[in-house]
Every structure is written in C-alpha cells, then in structure tokens.
Amino acid sequence: MKLEKEKKQRLNQHFAVRVKSYRGRSGLTQSALGQQLGVSAPTICQYEHGLRLASKRVLSSMRSVFALSDREYVELIHLASSVDAEPLY
Numbered sequence: 001m002k003l004e005k006e007k008k009q010r011l012n013q014h015f016a017v018r019v020k021s022y023r024g025r026s027g028l029t030q031s032a033l034g035q036q037l038g039v040s041a042p043t044i045c046q047y048e049h050g051l052r053l054a055s056k057r058v059l060s061s062m063r064s065v066f067a068l069s070d071r072e073y074v075e076l077i078h079l080a081s082s083v084d085a086e087p088l089y
Helices: 002-027 028-035 041-048 054-067 070-081
Strands: none
Touching: 002 028, 002 041, 002 054, 002 070, 028 041, 028 054, 054 070
C-alpha cells in the first residue's frame, strides 16, 4: 500500500514537472494558461505542484496550447491516467 502511494506521488511529480516545463516553454503565465484551458490559475498551480491531475478534456487542450508532439502528448496522458485524476489533498 505504501509503495503504491509513493508511486502515485512520483507520477504526480513527473506530471507536475512536465506541465510547468511546457508552460515555461510556451511563455504563458498560470493565469493565461488557465484561460486557454478553461480552468483557473489556482488549478494550474495545483497541476504544477503535483496536487491535481488534468482531465481528459484539459489534456487535449494542453496538446494544442503547448503544441505537443505525439510522443509528448502520449507521455502526458500516461502520467495523468496512471493515477486517480482527483485532487490529492
């Protein structure tokens, strides 16, 4: 049970690092990204701190906003679907 929780936390952190990196690469603020994805800036902050994972709808929007390659998009989906897509607090 403990190992599963640790694995979820690692995957959440990988997801968080990717989102923050993609946002930085695109030059968007959390607020601007949130507007483009249809979520709030605090939600973007939660993504970037590994506290929340994006829904399928938001992941699809991220692909477009960040101009993700097929590989980047599949990796992001894998990270988000490997654990529960619910707030982790």
